[in-house]
Amino acid sequence: MWTVNKGNNSTQLKLSLSACPEGSFNCDDGMCIELARKCDSSSDCQDNSDEKNCTILLFSSDYSKDIIPIQKHDDQTHSQSSISIGLSIWDILDIDINSGKVRLKLGIMLEWIDPRLDFLNLKSHSSLNTLNSNESGLIWKPDIIYVNKEPSDYYVNVEPEISIRINNSIIPKTLDWNPYMATEYLYAGETNPLQWSTVIRYICYILCTPMEAKNNKVFWQNK
Numbered sequence: 001m002w003t004v005n006k007g008n009n010s011t012q013l014k015l016s017l018s019a020c021p022e023g024s025f026n027c028d029d030g031m032c033i034e035l036a037r038k039c040d041s042s043s044d045c046q047d048n049s050d051e052k053n054c055t056i057l058l059f060s061s062d063y064s065k066d067i068i069p070i071q072k073h074d075d076q077t078h079s080q081s082s083i084s085i086g087l088s089i090w091d092i093l094d095i096d097i098n099s100g101k102v103r104l105k106l107g108i109m110l111e112w113i114d115p116r117l118d119f120l121n122l123k124s125h126s127s128l129n130t131l132n133s134n135e136s137g138l139i140w141k142p143d144i145i146y147v148n149k150e151p152s153d154y155y156v157n158v159e160p161e162i163s164i165r166i167n168n169s170i171i172p173k174t175l176d177w178n179p180y181m182a183t184e185y186l187y188a189g190e191t192n193p194l195q196w197s198t199v200i201r202y203i204c205y206i207l208c209t210p211m212e213a214k215n216n217k218v219f220w221q222n223k
């Protein structure tokens with residue numbers, strides 16, 4: 001343990017002297033592994049230290065999950081973060097020609113930006129960046145209101161989950177220092193979106209409208 005003094009404050013830190021090259025993770029026992037093998041759910045360090053401290057979320061000091069995120073645009077204006085909606089038909093369960101009723105199994109994905117967050121330990125595929133239930137409960141997310149939903153079974157054994165999608169046009173930068181580890185990639189929340197996804201069963205009529213987002217609430221309804 002080391003004591004770092006800054007003004008009148010002092011902090012106790014665990015620091016390692018590393019001979020690992022850039023782009024490597026230094027295991028607690030001194031072994032070097034590729035940084036991409038850190039937090040990939042497979043033990044690569046002999047002491048398993050590459051699978052510890054695998055937190056994804058970094059919060060700004062003024063973060064509140066009750067406040068809608070604000071997005072900054074290229075022209076320097078600001079607005080509430082917009083929500084993108086994606087729908088995919090997984091299955092057509094049945095069709096009633098007489099009533100015009102179609103019963104569908106649908107995948108729903110919502111995507112938005114929260115510049116108040118930054119992310120650590122991300123992988124290239126968003127399915128590997130899924131937040132656990134504790135982490136999901138700590139962040140702001142849109143209210144989902146199912147209007148005219150099919151009663152009782154609109155979820156299909158898939159609980160909604162939130163993951164982070166890396167925007168590949170952004171090159172991650174290496175932190176000079178952070179309280180968790182000596183070398184880490186930081187992904188900015190203002191360019192790497194959060195994705196909320198689930199699968200539902202839904203009764204859709206011939207004139208079926210897609211979901212729409214208003215005032216950061218997402219509505220799902222028939223007409």
Ligand SMILES: [Ca+2]
Pocket residue numbers: 037038039040041042043044045050051
């Ligand atoms: Ca690993």
